[in-house]
Amino acid sequence: MTPAEIRAAVIDILETIAPDEDLSNLDDAKEFRDQMELDSMDFLDIVMELRKRYRVQVPEEDYENLVSMASTVSYLEPKMAETPAE
C-alpha cells in the first residue's frame, strides 16, 4: 500500500469506529483526540481493526505512534508496504 492508500484505510477504520464524526476536515498533523471524541477504547479499536483487516500487529509500546494521521501513516508505511490495496 502507498501512503495515500494507508491513509484511506485509516479513514475507513475511523468511519467504522466513530460514524458520527465528520472526517472531511481532518488535519493530518493534529492529534486525533484534539479533533475527534476518541477515548482509549476507541484507540484500541484502531489497533484491533488494523489487525482484523490487514493482519498488522501494533504492540502496546507502539500505541503512541497512532496519535495523529501523519504519525499513524508513517508508522504503518513499512509495516504495510507489502499489503495489497483492496
Added chain:
Amino acid sequence: MSGLAAGIRAAYYDQKVCVLERHYTIGGLNSFYRLRGRNYDVGLHAVTNFTPPGTRKGPFARLLRQLRMKWDDFGLSPQLMSSISFPGTELLFDNNIDLLRSEVAREFPAQIDNFDRLIDSLVDYDDLEQKHFEVSTRERLEQLIPDPLLIEMILCPIMWYGNPRERDMDWGQFCIMFRSLFLEGFARPFDGVRLILKKLVRKFRDLGGELKLRTGVSKIKVQNGRAIGVVLDSGEELGGENILSSAGAIETFKLCESNDDVHAHTTGQLSFVEAISTLDKFPREFGHDKTIVFFNDSEKFHWERPTEDFCDVRTGVVCTPNNYCYDEKDGDLPDGIMRVTALADYERWRNVDEQQYQSEKQKWFDRVQASATRFVPDYRQHVIDNDMFTPHTIHRFTWHENGAVYGATRKWLDGTTSIKNLFLCGTDQGFVGIIGSIVSGISMANQHLLARS
C-alpha cells in the same frame, strides 16, 4: 446483558465465543415475561445515561461506537418529567439539568451555588482507583452541601438506581450515577427491554457467537491457578482460553470453590418488591404525567434492608411507562401501567411456604400501593390486573445471593480475580443498570480478551 456485550466485542474481533445462560430466556434481571396475555418487563423502569442522537460523549455514545450499533437500534424515547418527592418538598427534573437546578434554587435558595459546585466536581469524574472510588459519599456531600434535607433528596434517586451498599455509597459510584440520572437522563424503548435484548442477540449471533440458553454453569474448573473450563448443570464440560463471568463476584468464587470467606461480608443486602398494576385508564387521564417519582415519607431517607418486616414502604419508586415521549406513529402503550418498587428482605421472603408467600404478596401489594398513592394520584380504583415480583423472583432470575439487585457491596473495578484467566463483568465489576452493564462487558472484554490477545 454484560455477558452479551462482552461476547459481541470478542466475536467481532474473530474470537470464538460462547455465552452460557442458565435461564430459558435472555437478559438476566432485565428480562420480560407474558402473563394473562400481557407483556411484563421485569427490569426496565428507565434506560439511564440517555443522550440525544449525535452526542459523542458519555457511556451511551461510547457503547454504540464500540458495538457498532446505531442510535436508532435502541429505539429510545425520552422521559417527560420526574420528581423527587418528600413531605412538603418536591424537586422536579428531566433530561436537562437546568430544570433540576432551578428547582434546587427554588426550594433551597441558599444551596444553589453549592449544588453547582457539586456538579462541577463530578462532571469529569473518571477515577477508578479502588481506594478513591470507595470514599464515603455522605461525608463528601456534608462538606459540599450543609443542608441535610437536600442531601437526602439527592441521595434518594441515586441510591435507588444504583447503590449496592446500605446507608452510605461509594463516591465513585455516586458520581457515575449522578451523571447517568441527572446530567444524561431517562428514556425507554416503546417495545421495552425486549427490543434491546433482541438487537444484542442478533448482533452477537451474526458475528458468529454462540448463545446457549438453559445452560447453567455449576462449576468453574481450576488447575494451577488457571481456569481450564466449566462444568455445566447437565454434567457436560466445556473448555476455554478465558472466562468472563457476569454471575456476580461471590457467586463466581463459589463456582470455583475458591476460598471466599474473605468476601462473605461483601454480599449485597438490598432487594426489592415491585407491585405492577395494569389500569383501565391512562395515567395522564387521572392527572399523573410524571415518568418516575422517587418518594420518601420523612426528612431522613433510609436505604437499608428491612429488619422488622417483609418490606419497608417508607420509600419507593413509582414508574409509569406510559409517560415517555413516544413517537407519534407508536401512539401509547396498550394499557395504563403503574409500577411501584419498595425495599424488601430476601430472607423473610425465602423462608415462607407457598401459601404464606401468596398471602404476604397480596398484603404487601396493597401496602406498597397505599404508600405510593401518598405521592401520586390514587389510581387503585382503575386497577384491572396486577402482579408482584419479590426478592425471591429476583433471585430466580439472576441467581444473585440475597436477590441483591446491585450485587456485592464492594466492586472489582479492574475485573481481575486471583485466577489468572477468570474475569468479572457486569454488576460486580462496578457498573450497574442496563447501560452500565453493557459498558462493563465491553470494557472488560477490551482489557482482558482483546488488548492481551
